[in-house]
Amino acid sequence: MKIKGYMKVLSALAISSILLAACSDDTEKSSTKEKKGKAVEQVDASKFPTKTTNQAEPIKGGHLTYGLVSDTPFEGILNKVFYQGDPDNQVISFFDEDLLDTDENYVFTNDGAASYEISDDHKTVTLTIKDNVNWQDGKPVTGADLEYAYLVMGSKDYKGVRYDEQMALIEGMEEYHAGKADSISGIKVDGKKIIFTFKKGNPSVTTGLWTYPLHKEYLKDVPIADLESSDKIRKNPIGFGPFKVKKIVQGEAVEFEANKDYYRGAPKLDSVTLKVVNPSVVVKSLENGDLDVAKVLAEQYDQAKELDNVELLGKVELAYSYIGFNFGQYDKEKEENVMDENPKFKDKRLRQAMAYAINNEEVGEKMFKGLRFPANSVITPNFKYNNKDLKAYEYNPEKAKKLLDEAGFVDTNNDGIREDADGKKFKINFASMSGSDVSEPLARYYIQQWEQVGIDVELLDGRLHEFNSFYDLLKKDNDDVDMYQAAWGVASDPDPSGLWSRSAEFNYTRWVNDKNDxxxxxxxxxxxxxxxxxxxxxxxxxELIHDEVPVIPTLFRYELAGVNDRVTGYDFLAGRQYQWHNVGVTK
Known part of the structure; x- marks a missing residue:
């Protein structure tokens, strides 16, 4: 299943499927685990290397081909202020980046394009952009460019999803957002310096402050309402990263050329080709040398590990899969999620029963080679904030049946399917997306397990939906979707409000709760x-999320990358950016 990514604003919205977990640099090994009397081959994922072992000097004039693994075109919204899906973020990572880097604990450092300082009262943050940081058209990146990003996101004309209560913590932002002011009083610019003043201290400013600028001089002539659809975002984007966009075949491929004036130093590659590659042919393309770098799906591990010309790298991903319930709609006028007066899933015992009815341990072991494992929470295990004492919902169909009985969902006509508490037919439309050979079997497996406890669940439209159309259903609150299966690539800031707050457009379940607030x-x-x-x-x-079950967290995951053995300098744990300027080829 492909990941939906999200960007942080302060703490609410940062990148897609980024970084890490502590993985050793040893080669991977496999072991065998006995499960219910049957041998299940398991991967010792902690043994994956995280960096290419090729240490040779890269050749001059090198070219690399990167596979964007997807069964659908990338959407082509090539700017972090506007994009929503991880495929677009993979394109963006080659030519643009944030001003601040992060360390292995996701805390900002002063090693990137800017340095930062926080006042003793934690209410003022000062960023200073380094002198050699320039846009790819030669113009300097300034404080006004970062201010412009905030002016765009705070505008009523902004069509994206990144304005939320976190943005409102900046002094004057609420007044600007309401149209009562032409500027944001809490943002001051002095050349390469920009100063943010907040109403109160917020620990997320060290991990999730928005530091992605917009090229003001390049974009200012485009009305904010038209930016997302403009050619300057979709066809001719300009960044300050290691490569320049040379040519885009919309949704299919991008040609990049080196940005020789990149502030960290000229890239070791002269050019990169990014192309969309169907998951079914990734391993063969790596074997043939048609791709130098590409993500490898867990279900392809057995084939990929046999390749002589490819090194497999791995890490625990900042991501989780989940099953979400539909509780309402997003009210654009109020800018908040609103629950239905009588949602289909109002009884949490029903939601808990559906969690107990599915066997995620078996899914992780048998469908994903042990490269996915049951999720206990919607805060990933990369963070110390993951509640280790909280147990994932275990497979317990008898407990599921008992909860359903208590909630009044009983089979009144002896057909094996339960009616609702009012004795009426109860059917659930379940939406799930395509993406790999496992996608449909997994959806069917869950449907079968729910049927075994008496719940009638049907695949919406009788089929899987491709990535973009699937999320279009969720964003538009399609009434036909009762429940859905998806995944989030989460941010380097642990604050979950970008997906869970009352005002978050990314809160696709539309669940609201006073204790949550x-x-x-x-x-x-x-x-x-x-x-x-x-x-x-x-x-x-x-504990609240676990008890209320607005979503069922299903699986955490290991991410794999297949890298041709001619590639040097590729680091899977590189930080907030992939740092493509370090990557080269040796033949």
Missing amino acids: ELLAKGISEEAFDDQFRIDTYNEWQ
Whole structure:
């Protein structure tokens, strides 16, 4: 299943499927685990290397081919202020980046395009952009460019999803957003310097402050309402990253050329070709040398590990798969999620029963070679904030049946399918997306397990939906979708409000809850600068989600990349950016 990515604003919205977990640099090994009397081959994923072992000097004039693994075209919204899907983010990572880098704990450093300082009262953040940081048209990147990003996202004409209560913490942002001011009083610019003043201290400014600028001089003539659809975003994007966009075949391929004036130093490659590659042919394309770098799906591991010319790298991904329930709609006028008065899934015992009815341990072991494992939470295990004491919903069909009985979902006509608490026919439309050979068997497997406890679940339209059309159903709150299966690539900031707050457009379940509001606010309060306070707050929040089950977290995952052995300098744990300027080829 492909991942939907999201960008952080302060803490609410950062990148798609980025970084890491502590993986050793040893070669991978496999072991055999006995399960229910049957041998199931398991992968010891902790043994995957995370960097290419080729240490030779790269050749001059090198070219690399990158496979964007997808069964559908990339959408082509090539700017982080506007994009939503991970395929677009993979394109963006070659030619543009954020101003601040992060360390292995996802905390900002001063090693990137800018340095930063935070005042003693935690209310003021000052970024200073380095002198040699320029846009690819030669213009300097300035504080005004970062301010412009905030002016765009805070505008009523902005059609994206990245304005939320986190943005409103900046002094004057609410007034600007409401159209009562022409500027944001809490943002001051002085050449290469930009100063943010917040209403209160927020611990997420060290991990999730929005630092992605927009080229103001290049974009200012385009009305904000038209930016997302403009040629300057979709066909001729300009960044300040290691490569320049030379040519785009919309949705299919991108040709990049080296940005010789890149502030970290000229790239070791002269050019890169990115092309969309169907998951079914990735391994063969790596074997033939048609691709130098490409993600390898877990279900392709057995074939990929046999390739003589390819090195497999791996890491725990900042991502989780989940099953979401439909509770309502997003009210664009109010800019908040609104639950239906009588949602189909109002009884949490029904939602809990559906969680107990599915066997995610078996899914991870048999469908994904052990490269996915049951998720206990919607905060990934990469973070110390993951509540390790919280157990994932275990497969327990008898408990599921008992909960359904208690909730009044009983089979009144002895056909094996339960009616609802009012004795009426109860059917659930389940939406799921395409993406790999496992996608449909997985959806069918879950449907079968729900049927075994008496719940009638049908695949929406009788088929899987491709990535873009699937998320279009969710964004438009299509009434035909009762429940859906999806995945999030989460941000380097642990604050989950970008997906879970009352105002978050990415909150596709449209679930709202007063206790949820309270705990999310506590997690970014001044008290949360005390790390134990923040851990305790997020532990309580995860217990709330586990009990209320607005979504069923299903699987955490290991991410694999197949890299041709001629490639040097590729680091799967490179940080917030892939740092493509370090990558070269040796033959």
